[in-house]
Amino acid sequence: xxxxxSPGAGAGIGAMDRRDMAWHVDRAARLLVFVGGISAIVFIVxxxxxxxxxxxxxxLGPLKLGEFLTSIAWRPTSNNPTYGxxxxxxxxxxxxxxxxxxxxxxxxxxxxxxxxxxxxxxxxTLKVLVEMLAAIPSVVWGFVxxxxxxxxxxxxxxxxxxLNVLNAGLILGLMAAPIMTxxxxxxxxxxxxxxxxxxxxxxxxxWEVIVKVVIPASRNGLLAAVLLGxxxxxxxxxAVLMASGHAINLPTSVFDSVRALTATIAAELGDTVTGGNxxxxxxxxxxxxxxxxxxxxxTADIVVRGIRRK
Amino acid sequence: MFAATRLNRxxxxxxSVARAVFCLMTVALVIPxxxxxxxxxxxxxxxxxxxxxxxxxxxxxxxxxxxPALVGTVWLVVVALLASVPLGIAAALYLSEYAPDNLxxxxxxxxxxxxxxxxxxxHALFGVGAFVLFFRFGASILAASLTLAIMTLPVVxxxxxxxxxxxxxxxxxxxxxxxxxxxxxxxxxVLPNSVSGILTGVILEVSRTAGETAPIMxxxxxxxxxxxxxxxxxxxxxxxxxxxxxxTQATDVPEELTFGVALVLIGMVLLMNAVSIGFRVYLRGLKxx
Numbered sequence: 001x002x003x004x005x006s007p008g009a010g011a012g013i014g015a016m017d018r019r020d021m022a023w024h025v026d027r028a029a030r031l032l033v034f035v036g037g038i039s040a041i042v043f044i045v046x047x048x049x050x051x052x053x054x055x056x057x058x059x060l061g062p063l064k065l066g067e068f069l070t071s072i073a074w075r076p077t078s079n080n081p082t083y084g085x086x087x088x089x090x091x092x093x094x095x096x097x098x099x100x101x102x103x104x105x106x107x108x109x110x111x112x113x114x115x116x117x118x119x120x121x122x123x124x125t126l127k128v129l130v131e132m133l134a135a136i137p138s139v140v141w142g143f144v145x146x147x148x149x150x151x152x153x154x155x156x157x158x159x160x161x162x163l164n165v166l167n168a169g170l171i172l173g174l175m176a177a178p179i180m181t182x183x184x185x186x187x188x189x190x191x192x193x194x195x196x197x198x199x200x201x202x203x204x205x206x207w208e209v210i211v212k213v214v215i216p217a218s219r220n221g222l223l224a225a226v227l228l229g230x231x232x233x234x235x236x237x238x239a240v241l242m243a244s245g246h247a248i249n250l251p252t253s254v255f256d257s258v259r260a261l262t263a264t265i266a267a268e269l270g271d272t273v274t275g276g277n278x279x280x281x282x283x284x285x286x287x288x289x290x291x292x293x294x295x296x297x298x299t300a301d302i303v304v305r306g307i308r309r310k
Numbered sequence: 311m312f313a314a315t316r317l318n319r320x321x322x323x324x325x326s327v328a329r330a331v332f333c334l335m336t337v338a339l340v341i342p343x344x345x346x347x348x349x350x351x352x353x354x355x356x357x358x359x360x361x362x363x364x365x366x367x368x369x370x371x372x373x374x375x376x377x378p379a380l381v382g383t384v385w386l387v388v389v390a391l392l393a394s395v396p397l398g399i400a401a402a403l404y405l406s407e408y409a410p411d412n413l414x415x416x417x418x419x420x421x422x423x424x425x426x427x428x429x430x431x432x433h434a435l436f437g438v439g440a441f442v443l444f445f446r447f448g449a450s451i452l453a454a455s456l457t458l459a460i461m462t463l464p465v466v467x468x469x470x471x472x473x474x475x476x477x478x479x480x481x482x483x484x485x486x487x488x489x490x491x492x493x494x495x496x497x498x499x500v501l502p503n504s505v506s507g508i509l510t511g512v513i514l515e516v517s518r519t520a521g522e523t524a525p526i527m528x529x530x531x532x533x534x535x536x537x538x539x540x541x542x543x544x545x546x547x548x549x550x551x552x553x554x555x556x557x558t559q560a561t562d563v564p565e566e567l568t569f570g571v572a573l574v575l576i577g578m579v580l581l582m583n584a585v586s587i588g589f590r591v592y593l594r595g596l597k598x599x
Contacts (some may be wrong), residue, residue: 024490033408036400040421040467043460047428049598050439109335117329117337128587129340135583136346136576137521138430139550142348143557143572147565177339207325235525236430242558262431262524269435269528274443286435290428297427301420 012137038300051286058280059287068284074264075250076278077271083281085288087248091258094251095244096233098169099176103233104226107177111184111225116210134178138238145171145243159255163245166254172233180229188214220303227300231293237262260287347580350573356569362579366536371560375572381538382451382546386526387519389455390462395512397459398466405467406474408497426464430524433461437529440526452542454530461525462518469511473504510590516581521551521575533559549575 067073071084099149114126145167153162191214199209215222245257246267265282270281355361361375368374401418409415437457447453477500485495523531531551539546553571556563 010313020432022491022494026493029493030408033400033404033582036397037404037409037418037538038414039397039401040418040463042426043463044421044424044428044442046459047432047436050444051432051435054435054439054443075452106335106339109332110339113329113332113336117332124591126336126340129343130581131587132583133339133343135517135521135579136343137523137550137579139523139554140346140350140572141522143553143568144349146557147348147568148346174339174342181339204548205321205325207328208321210328233430237429237431238554242554265431265435266524266527269438283435283439286432290432293427293429293432297424297574298420301423 011264014042030149048290051283051290055280055283055287057275058284059275061280062277063281067217072248072250074259076268076281081277085261085285088259088261088285089138090250091244091248092234092240092260092262094165095168095172095185095240095260098165098254099172099233100226100230102170102173103177103229107180107225107229108184108222110177111188111222112210115182115185115188116206116214123296130178130181130202133174134182136175138236139242141171141175141239142242146240149243157255161245161257163243164177164255164257165244165251168240168244168260169254171239172236175236175239176229176233179232180225183202183225183228184218184222187218187225190221191217224300224304227296227303231296231300234296235262235289235293237266241266261289324382347576350569350576353566353571354571354573357566358573361417362570367534370562371534371556372562372564376549376552378535378538379547379549379552380574382531383520383549383569385451385539385546386455386458386530386548387516389451389504390458390519390530390550391512391516393456394459394463394515396465398463398511398515399470399508401463401467402470402474403496406471407492407500420435422464422467425460430461430522433457434525434528436460437525448543449528449545450530450534451539452530454526454546454548455542457525457529458519458522461522462467462515465515465518466508466511469514470504470508473507473511474500476507477503504515506589506593510586510593513582513586517579519587520582521550521579524555526551527554558575 062081066127068083068085069089070086073082073083073084074086075082110130114130116125118126118145146163147255149167149170150162153159153164153167195213195217196209199213200206204212240260241263244260244263246259246263248259249256251258265285268278269282272282362469363375363380364377365375366378367376389580401422405418407416434457439455441447441456442449445453447456453549481499482495485499486492490498525546530545532545533547533551533555535545535547549571553568553575554587556568556571
């Protein structure tokens with residue numbers, strides 16, 4: 001750099017500042033790439049704006065919040081329509097809850113095994129299989145629920161219908177497991193090896209290292225993994241639509257059929273009149289889904305950021 | 311002197327038990343994949359034939375093949391990729407090469423996580439509200455593909471960003487020191503060194519896009535059309551929606567046929583995934599730095 005104020009400084013900088021073709025291309029590329037960068041924000045805002053736009057007339061008009069949250073009568077097509085979403089909310093919650101009972105311990109166990117015990121070929125194979133599990137499309141999971149699990153459940157438990165909380169929960173658990181396993185494994189791997197070595201040097205076994213060092217150090221990452229798994233289960237559509245029985249019902253056991261928020265939209269949107277009340281009510285369910293998943297993802301992000309700052 | 315004490319033995323027993331339990335848990339997760347694929351192959355395998363793959367359905371879906379659905383899925387995937395790959399690569403370039411660590415970048419990252427996390431049916435509602443109604447594309451391949459593109463954008467962004475960040479910083483510095491602009495560095499050094507990693511991400515996106523059902527149900531997929539799509543403004547059949555329709559809506563479809571559709575769909579998706587994974591393993595072997 002030329003020292004400021006020395007003679008000829010301005011001329012030197014002027015000579016260096018060659019705004020040629022390459023400079024302009026660089027400028028244009030920077031702008032284009034920036035547009036790509038903010039597109040994600042544009043889309044997420046766009047999703048909220050457009051589903052709100054379609055749902056707003058219903059929210060401000062026929063929606064009775066008390067009925068929406070406390071009644072189980074979802075009768076949008078009756079002559080005297082009622083829009084009680086309680087059974088749908090409970091349906092989603094029961095299936096997701098049951099799925100998590102199965103999926104959280106299995107995924108965290110699998111993540112611990114892959115990150116802390118397995119090595120070499122075993123580890124790679126297991127990771128590939130978990131990735132394959134994540135790759136199976138949700139409509140295929142739904143089909144598996146209908147055509148493989150359904151007869152199996154009917155036979156095993158001697159009940160008339162096998163499309164219920166148990167069926168959908170098992171399937172959803174397997175669907176949510178890969179994302180939890182992958183993120184939990186990342187969190188475990190982020191714990192520095194020096195921590196493990198220090199504990200092992202003090203005579204701790206692998207198990208003691210995991211319980212006393214690795215898990216406490218990766219707690220936030222593991223929590224974020226569980227949250228993202230819950231989000232995944234909560235928003236799943238096709239598998240739940242096909243395997244849950246799709247019956248409006250407050251379940252009293254895992255053998256009851258239920259109906260989920262997502263499945264209701266998928267099953268009914270095709271039969272609605274654009275702009276009508278039924279149409280608006282389904283978009284209102286969409287707004288609810290969007291807000292809840294956004295909150296879950298935001299929480300997971302804040303939780304993960306918590307560890308980084310420490 | 312170094313004989314194991316009772317405490318030592320108990321610690322080691324704990325460790326073996328833990329190891330065995332975690333191993334079983336992992337197996338419990340991966341066994342279903344093998345069982346599902348196995349069952350689909352056994353039950354759907356007999357349905358697969360040249361006729362099944364290359365003729366349209368007949369007699370109210372109860373016979374014939376899946377040609378229009380296969381072709382429709384290819385249309386949907388190709389149009390979706392045309393939209394999302396350039397955009398996704400641009401976003402990844404911004405995040406990896408330009409973005410400072412500030413509030414905007416954190417917001418972009420949060421938006422990407424949310425795009426991946428928003429339920430697929432909400433993406434479908436957005437597709438209806440935005441592309442079908444607001445932009446007046448109607449229910450068409452274009453509307454369905456754009457909905458899919460936005461939904462799978464995070465897949466491209468995340469994979470591309472990872473492979474861009476795997477290019478050593480020294481490569482960039484060497485190029486910038488020669489007087490190249492930022493863009494010349496990206497164009498001549500960063501992209502050539504990460505193009506194969508980006509390709510891996512794109513293949514993964516193809517597999518995701520081909521399997522999605524909910525986002526296309528109301529934006530362009532239809533249960534039956536007798537002809538193959540000719541433009542992006544046509545409605546189309548698709549493999550994923552065809553499976554949903556034959557499994558739940560159509561009546562008297564022979565079980566074998568539905569299993570055949572499921573087998574072809576999962577075969578396509580898993581093949582794409584296997585290619586992507588194999589490619590990644592091969593590339594890791596090639597890395598020279």
